[in-house]
Structures are given as C-alpha cells and as structure tokens.
Amino acid sequence: MKLEIRGLSFNYNSRPVLKDVKIEVKEGEMVSLLGPNGSGKTTLLRCIDGMLKPKRGGISIDGKDVREMKKNDLAKLLGYVPQRAVNVLPCSVFDAVMIGRRPYVGWGSGKKDREVVFEILKLMGLEDMTLRSFDGISGGEMQKVLIAKALAQEPEILLLDEPTSNLDLRHQLDVLKIIGEIVKEEKVSALMAMHDLNLASRFSDRIVLLKEGKVYDVGDPKSVITPESIRSVYGVEAIVEENDGGRPHVIPLRAI
C-alpha cells in the first residue's frame, strides 16, 4: 500500500515544527527519515499515526484519508514503534507482543492470535525470553519486543522511531535486516526515523532529509547523502566514501 503525505504542517503551540512536508512511500519500500535533533522526524511519525493532529495537509493510505478512518482500522494498517517504552508495571514479553493483536476482534486470545505472536517471537529471536518480565530484559531486547508488537498488528506500513537507537552493533544490523526482509517479502512499506547515516544508507531504498521541519532533499542514498547536504543540514564537515555495497558511507570530521 502506498503512503502519501501532502503539504503537512504542524505547530507545537505556535512554534512550527513541520512545514509543508511532502513524502511518498511506495509498497515494499524502505524509506529513512534523516535530520538533526528537532528537525521534526518524530513529530512527522506521530502525525501519520494519528497521535498528533496536523494543522494543514493530508495523509492518505492508498488514496484514503487517515483522519476519516476508525482508530481500529488504522491500527491494522499502521504499526508504530516508539523510541522507547514506559515500563512502570511491566508485563511479560509474550503479553507485550500480544498487545499488537488488539485491533483484531476478540482481543487476541484466540488460537490464531497466539500463532501469529509465536511466529513473530521466533522471527525476532525472542523465543527464549517469552515469559520474562518486560523490565527484566535489555534495552535492545525491549526494542525488539516493541517491533514484534508492531509486527503482530500485521500492518501494511511500519513507522519506526529510531529503531536502532538502543541497540548494540550486532542488534542494529540484525533488526534492520529483519525489517528489510519483511518489507521485501510481505510487501510492507517502512518509514523510519534514523540518526545513523551509515545504517540508513545501507538499508534504505530512499532517504528523506529533513531540515528545520522542511524536506531538504529526497532520493536514493547516493544522491541525498553528500558532503554538501551534511554540511548544510547537520553543520558538520564530513567525507563521504563508498561502502562495500556501493552506497555512501559518511566519515564525520568536525562540527562547523
């Protein structure tokens, strides 16, 4: 399914955060949102998922406006992975993933729902901690559980807010590879806010570079990640080389 964002503007109180943003994510495509802190990445994802109400502009999935959809129907299409989870009253990993079955009828104690959850736990490599308490696992594992929860929604579009920010090197690659496989095999679209330029470059089909709430540039990694754009958007002097897959690889030198 195709996600389309047209002329989206959003203000926190009177401070504009997003200005006339236009993005398209096609079916089976992995798109990374890049940009410095405060450039509006998280706000954009939250607008798409309906947690924030944009001031102007439209968001549509396959031509249907998300604001006209019921919350439950939207939850079957969009899987959202927050940056981190609160865990004051932690439940078990299994129950946390089962929360993703909420949009489907019967509140997910059916056999089908359990099957889906078991399969996703296996896919994410979480099978050994199924019954562990959510606060008894590492930050990286928590991130994986949140992704598993979003996958349990069987969404058409995945929205991920810095899915690798809490992960170690191995888990970063692991998680992005799994997301990439799901995107390709299940024809899911993924839009993720990222901080790591090199991971984004390696795993995304396209990059959206945000600067102060506006789209600075869109395109394949090679055309977007350049020394000029990094200087202009991040204010950092950097060398851009080529990685083993022919994608750009950034070596930051100094802040300007």
Next chain:
Amino acid sequence: MNIHEIKGEIEERYAKYTARKFGILFALLTSLVILAILVTPLGAASLSIGEVFHAIFSRGSSRADIIIWQLRLPRILMAIICGMGLALSGAVVQGVLHNPLASPFTLGVSSAAFFGGMIGGAFGVGMGLNVGFAFFFGMLALFLIYGISKRRGMTPETVILCGICLMYLFLALTSVAGMMGGAIGMSQILSGFLVSSSWESVLTTAIFLIITFPLLMWCARDLNAMALGDDTATSVGINVNRTRMISMVLATLIVSAIVCFTGVIGFVCLISPFIARSVMGNDHRFIFPSSALIGALLLLERILSQELQFNR
C-alpha cells in the same frame, strides 16, 4: 530444531504459565469460601458449625437463625464485598496512574467520598443521594490528583504525597462536619466500621460491584497496553483518554458506594493489588480478580482476628 518444535515449546510454556495463574485464582477463591465458613460460627453467642449450617439452610425463627441471618451473614458478606470492591478500585487506580503506591485511600479519594456521603446524609434524603454526593466528591479528588500527576516534574512519590494531603484535608473536613452535626464518632471515621451491616448495605454495594466488575475487566487489556506508554496504546487503536476516564469513574463509583456504608477503610485497597502483583505479574486481567479475592480475604481475616480476640 525446526520452527514447529520451537513454537510448540513456547506454546507449552505459555500454557503452563497461564494455568498457574488460573490455579492461583482458584486457590484464592477456595480459601475465601473456607475462611467464610470458619468465621460464621464465631461471635458473641457461641454457635456450633452444625447450628450455623442448620440456620443458613432452614431459615426459621430460632435464636440461631436470627443471629445468623440478621447479624453474621450481612456482616460477613459486607466484608467480602467491601474487600473486593476496595481492592479492585485500588488495582484500577494503580493501573491508570501507573503508580504502584496509588490507591483510593492514599490519594484521598476514599476520604473525599466519605465526606461527600456525610454531606449527602445531612440532607437526609436517602442512600441513593449519599452515594451520589460521595461519588461527586470522590471524582473531584481523583481528577485533582490526575491533574497533578500530569504536571511536569511530578514523580509518583510526589503524587502520593499530594494524595495524602488531600486525604487529611477531607478527614479534617469530615470531623468538622461530624462535630457540627454530631452524626458519627471520630473513631469510626478513622478506622472504618464493619461492626453492623444490614442487608440493605450488602445489596446496594453488591449491585455496584456486580455492575462495575465486568466493565473493568473489559478495560483490563487496554490498561495492559497503556502500561507500555500512551503512544504504544494509541498505535493499537486504543482511545487512551476514554479508557482512563471510564476506569477512573468506575473505580470511584465502587469506592463511593462502599464508603457510604463502612467509612474509610484504608489498607485493603493499597495492599491487595500489591500482593496480587507480586504473585500474578502485571496483567490486569488477572490482577483485578485476584486483587478482589485478596481484599475479601484480608477483611474476613480482620473479622476473624477480632472475634478471636474478644470472644475467647
């Protein structure tokens, strides 16, 4: 190991894990029944278990029948209902505020409701109005606390401290009102009274409990999702504010109904969900019923210890 074996293994472990929780619920229910049977023969008039059973099932007009039906059964049932209702509302408030120290007692909701009930009583129109007033003041206290907890920089501990201030404020107001009206003794206000209960109080509180419990169970899963954060809950289609509102209203409703008959009973609503969490984990579908059963057990145990103390 292939995927089916692994899945089978997870499935088996999960089934055991769930079976254990149902086992605990069953054990709690059994002990509640046993304790209720043990407590019934105890009291100022010594009756044997045989006499008690005879009285319960024959319901004649003998001395034993009257003692059982007019004094002991209402009191025991009231203890059970009260314990259940207060513990349940404690579990709900903790779940909504994500604060394991919260309870209607420590947030001042109980004492506000009791104050309301007393004001209602002053008009002398009837129990319905009392509960209505109690509910109004209870909600007032709860919303005040909720508003405070939403403020920036508020930790769960500061919220509880505010709640305790609120509790003392309303207790003070109650004692002032009580002194002016001369209605209820101060000791009763502070300790809660389960000494005399009528069938009217049993029925009224039972109705509130029976109506609110299924509705709260229906909210339980959504509260589970909300424990992972509002964002996560919203993303699976939960109307976070509506769920919060519904469960807070229901919790206050039970407390208000109970408090009007029994005064402020403190510890059950805080301690029962606590015990429930430690044995059940944090799944509200299990916490609600287990916490209710534990609450009932605790209040029955209180009657038991009172009787053993005074009527040896």
